Amino acid sequence: xxxxxxxxxxxxxxxxxxxxxxxxxxxxxxxxxxxxxxxxxxxxxxxxxxxxxxxxxxxxxxxxxxxxxxxxxxxxxxxxx
Amino acid sequence: xxxxxxxxxxxxxxxxxxxxxxxxxxxxxxxxxxxxxxxxxxxxxxxxxxxxxxxxxxxxxxxxxxxxxxxxxxxxxxxxxxxxxxxxxxxxxxxxxxxxxxxxxxxxxxxxxxxxxxxxxxxxxxxxxxxxxxxxxxxxxxxxxxxxxxxxxxx
Numbered sequence: 001x002x003x004x005x006x007x008x009x010x011x012x013x014x015x016x017x018x019x020x021x022x023x024x025x026x027x028x029x030x031x032x033x034x035x036x037x038x039x040x041x042x043x044x045x046x047x048x049x050x051x052x053x054x055x056x057x058x059x060x061x062x063x064x065x066x067x068x069x070x071x072x073x074x075x076x077x078x079x080x081x
Numbered sequence: 082x083x084x085x086x087x088x089x090x091x092x093x094x095x096x097x098x099x100x101x102x103x104x105x106x107x108x109x110x111x112x113x114x115x116x117x118x119x120x121x122x123x124x125x126x127x128x129x130x131x132x133x134x135x136x137x138x139x140x141x142x143x144x145x146x147x148x149x150x151x152x153x154x155x156x157x158x159x160x161x162x163x164x165x166x167x168x169x170x171x172x173x174x175x176x177x178x179x180x181x182x183x184x185x186x187x188x189x190x191x192x193x194x195x196x197x198x199x200x201x202x203x204x205x206x207x208x209x210x211x212x213x214x215x216x217x218x219x220x221x222x223x224x225x226x227x228x229x230x231x232x233x234x235x236x
Contacts, residue, residue, distance in 0.1 A: 014234060018227040026231045029118035034196055038087035041113040043120050054168035055153050057161040061178050064163035065213070077217030
């Protein structure tokens, strides 16, 4: 029996609206030790402006959101939609 | 500086525990701790906003090797709502007032323990992401909400 057959026969109906590939990814992650999940999950790439200061503090979260919108390149995705 | 490592998360967990810091992993880093398979660059910590917790957090961060000036320590102790640290062994965002979560105590009651890590409940993580309204969060929300269903069913 293939893994796809197995997945289709054991997928609870409560997950009917969830894409099969996502369910398979969730199940695969659940089988991995936390340490391994960490190694796959955390990445590091340079983010312009955001990574250019060693410390920033904002009085309010709204101030931080505003700063992100005004100061960061839009392609980083920190702006509101 | 490289990517955030499991060993460093353990160091946070242990230093914060020994200094009595009340905190929760939040954001995608919290979701990853719960089992969400995705990638992120940041570790986000939601801290209780009290003077004593701020002082405890500063003591823990100094013990972890963060290079904090007196003024920066004061800002953390005061609990400024959002603080970005890139002056230590790893990057860290300290959030004292996250969008979408009313109060720390409520989130603390709902917290999930993952191998000793205090993590926000998936519903709080999603509420926070919804409230930010950011493009990058909107894109990841459908998959995160699907993970919520999976996680609730299998926990």
